[in-house]
Amino acid sequence: MILGYTTFAVVVAVAAGVLAIALGLAGRKPSDLSLAGPAVLELLLLAQLVIAIVAPAAGNRPTGNPIEFYAYVVGALVIPPAAVFWALTERTRWSVVVVGVGCLAVAVMFVRMQLIWSVQGS
Amino acid sequence: MTETSVRRPKTSGPGRTLIAFYGVMTLAALVRSIVQIISDFGAAPLAILLSFLSGVVYLVATIALARPGRRAYRTAIGTIAFELVGVLVVGALSLALPAVFPFRYTVWWGFGIGYLLLPLALPVLGLLFLRSQRARFAQEA
Numbered sequence: 001m002i003l004g005y006t007t008f009a010v011v012v013a014v015a016a017g018v019l020a021i022a023l024g025l026a027g028r029k030p031s032d033l034s035l036a037g038p039a040v041l042e043l044l045l046l047a048q049l050v051i052a053i054v055a056p057a058a059g060n061r062p063t064g065n066p067i068e069f070y071a072y073v074v075g076a077l078v079i080p081p082a083a084v085f086w087a088l089t090e091r092t093r094w095s096v097v098v099v100g101v102g103c104l105a106v107a108v109m110f111v112r113m114q115l116i117w118s119v120q121g122s
Numbered sequence: 123m124t125e126t127s128v129r130r131p132k133t134s135g136p137g138r139t140l141i142a143f144y145g146v147m148t149l150a151a152l153v154r155s156i157v158q159i160i161s162d163f164g165a166a167p168l169a170i171l172l173s174f175l176s177g178v179v180y181l182v183a184t185i186a187l188a189r190p191g192r193r194a195y196r197t198a199i200g201t202i203a204f205e206l207v208g209v210l211v212v213g214a215l216s217l218a219l220p221a222v223f224p225f226r227y228t229v230w231w232g233f234g235i236g237y238l239l240l241p242l243a244l245p246v247l248g249l250l251f252l253r254s255q256r257a258r259f260a261q262e263a
Contacts, residue, residue: 068157075153083142094135098142105146108238 001060001117002051006110009044013107016041020100030087034096038080041106045077048113064119072116076109137187140244140251144184147240151177151229158225166225172212173228176241179204183248199252206245209234213242 016037023034052073056062062069083102087095155174163170179201186198213233216223227236234241 065157065161068154068161071153071157075149078149079146082145086138086142090138092135092138094138097139101139101142101146105150 001055001062001114003114003118005048005051006114009041009048009110010107012044013037013041013103013110017100017103017107020096020103022100024093024096024098024100027093028096029091029093030095030099034099035084035087037103038084038099041103042077042080045073045080045106048110049073049077052117062117064116069113069116072109072113076106076113079106079109137251137255140247141184141187143240143244144180144187144248147237147244148177148180148184150237151180154227155229158228162225166223166228169216169223169225169228169231172208172230176205176208176229179208187248195252195256198248202245202248202252205241206249209241209245 020034020037023031028034052062052069079102083099087099151173155170155177158170159174183198183201183205186194186201209230210233212223212230216228216231223231225231229237229241233239
């Protein structure tokens with residue numbers, strides 16, 4: 001796995017999460033601004049999936065458990081669409097906070113993916 | 123069913139945030155404990171089973187929080203109180219008996235430190251939320 005890419009994705013996810021939570025708590029309804037975060041994260045997650053498929057062929061093999069890694073990628077891929085869907089079914093400030101929580105969850109999952117991929121031993 | 127899904131009063135407002143947190147925890151606890159059951163079960167069967175159990179309890183709590191009515195309210199109180207007891211008891215045991223609980227990444231290990239302490243924070247927030255929503259739950263029954 002590529003540490004630089006993970007770092008970039010985590011920074012984006014935390015920024016999107018903090019932005020959405022701030023906008024939500026400030027009373028904003030779902031907007032292009034608050035929903036752009038999860039959209040970008042979904043693209044970053046798809047790119048992560050492609051990286052994971054291609055990386056072993058390029059000599060970057062996982063030292064951790066690949067099943068666990070893919071469980072995280074697939075689990076994380078579900079979060080942004082679910083958060084956005086929920087935001088659109090009820091357009092209130094709290095939906096924006098939910099989107100923010102989802103973004104932070106994706107940040108945590110990116111960190112876990114990096115750890116699982118590069119774990120030493122076991 | 124249609125009536126409640128049209129109104130969905132409890133899934134409005136700050137409760138939505140709580141339910142979202144519970145959904146994320148359910149996903150995290152269930153997926154990780156299932157992977158642990160497949161890959162490392164022999165190393166810490168009790169800790170991993172407890173982790174899986176907590177995932178199931180999170181799932182029930184998430185659904186109970188999202189549903190209206192007195193029964194859902196009682197189910198939510200029961201499951202969330204169970205989580206609070208679980209995280210306190212197992213959290214303390216995990217620090218006292220590291221040999222029985224060798225995995226940091228089980229839900230209740232060290233009061234949930236492997237899950238950003240959410241397992242400790244959520245039951246407290248959940249019970250406070252339920253107390254504040256008591257009248258509303260009863261109304262919807």
